[in-house]
Amino acid sequence: MLGVDIGIEPRRVRRAVALVGHETFCYDDLTVTENVRFVARATGNSVGDADAALERAGLQRVANVAHARLSQGQRRRLSLANALARKPRLLLLDEPHAGLDEHGREVLESIVRAAPDAGCTVMIASHELDLARGLSTREVHVVAGQVRPPTSGTTGAAPAPVAVPTVEVEAPA
């Protein structure tokens, strides 16, 4: 993955990948700023990277609020800020639109659209296909654990599985 053998250098791969999932991986007693700065420092980045990520996620107004007191939407944006603070080469977004209000979705979309310019590939796993398609350059359907070609709204028999033995992910140079 990303030109690195994950079996030999798992730490290097982990540092290059960021995941935004259903959990925030944050500490309830720390503030928004402290959580993002911890992630930045833990992944070898600077406080400046953390502060820039906070700004991009639009969290300055709640910067000094503890994670435990954030709304669901603010927590999702904090997850995004944490991911940005890592300066990843591969950003994995699991149902990224869930729990986000209109402003949150705008923030998400701006982050995803800007990612390639920063050398970051984004993979989105979503059931909200219309929203995800608006952000995507390539679409892969996974049904029951198997990669299938897009149905493009067709009906009838389910499409045959596509033989994909391995999936390699390569970030832009």
Added chain:
Amino acid sequence: MSFVRDALVIAGKDLRIERRSRVALQQIIPFGGIVVLLFAFALDSDRTLLHQAAPGLFWAAVLLAVLLAVGRSFSVEEANRARDGLRLSGIDGGSIFVGKAAAVAVELFLLEIVVGAAVVVLYDVTVRGIVVLLCSAVAATVGLAAAGTVYGVLAGGLRARETLVPLLLLPAVTPVMLGGTRAFQAALDGSPGDAWPWIQLLTAFAVLAVAAGTVAFGPLLEAA
């Protein structure tokens, strides 16, 4: 340098959480004080016995408080799956271990100051060998924090964590209880020469616990 820097980041995070939540200040340290106070009530009629038992009672109180400190150190990683975030950070397991153990050690030092003061006041003891006392406290605290952190992550993913950690940890830290008590006794008696073999035992335990934890913590964290 990366190892030390990462360990400092982890320790700073854990200490900041404790400063915010005040669990150590408002629960763990008072708990140690209450244990010392209860022993004073139980043995108050026999001041000689209380005086003689003071070193053992001090370390018994510290050992019980260690269980709370270790439990707290790992419970903060459970909420919001922060433990997975730690794994995904790519920080070396040894650095995480040293950082978490250092944070626990700092809390224990604060606890020992309070409990030690309570022992001096309530048990009416006089410390005659302060250097010996400090050396034994440092070695014992490092050993306790390191061993506690190893057992904390070992039981981390288990439902029975709260009961399993005491069951595993308390027998394992018997050398600390023994060495700490004997060194403390020597400090009270004003015979520091008697304490050094016990301080060597405490130091050896601390070195072994830190070395074992540095090596084993990463795989244990992955398996938890």
